[in-house]
Amino acid sequence: MLYICYKKCTTCKKVEKLMQDKKLSYQTREIDKENPSKEELKKWYEESGLDIKRFFNTSGKIYREENLKDKLKEMSLDEKLERLSKDGMLVKRPILIDGDKFFIGQDVKKYIESL
Known part of the structure; x- marks a missing residue:
């Protein structure tokens, strides 16, 4: 398992503790230190079947400051993946x-929790 997180995020901390409590084997990658590449994001998007908006941290400071809520409507998928990367x-x-x-x-x- 690959766990991609932000060490200061309370949700990430809770999930990691849950994984440790369940004695799961996983590798950690800190998203603020090793950003997902455009290619990784595209692969995850295509394989997950999720809307690309689900990949955006909509409650984050950058999302709000850049007014991405409105800008995303006009951006192509390629532009969205580029911005995320x-x-x-x-x-x-x-x-x-x-x-x-x-x-x-x-x-x-x-x-x-289901494991």
Whole structure:
């Protein structure tokens, strides 16, 4: 399992504690230090079947400051992926990749709880 998180995020901390309590084996990647690439984001988007908006941290400072709520409507998929790849803090978290399964946001906790 690959767990992509932001160490200061309370949701990420809770999910990681849950994973530790369940003694799950996983690798951690800090999203603020190792930003997902455009290629990774595109792969995750295509494989997950989720709307691209789900990949944006809509409650984050950058999302609000750049008024992305309105701008996303006019952006192409390629432009959205490019923007996400430029700053990990803009990407929704946590993210969990377990083999061919992909989870983002609150779905990560639900999946871990189901194991």
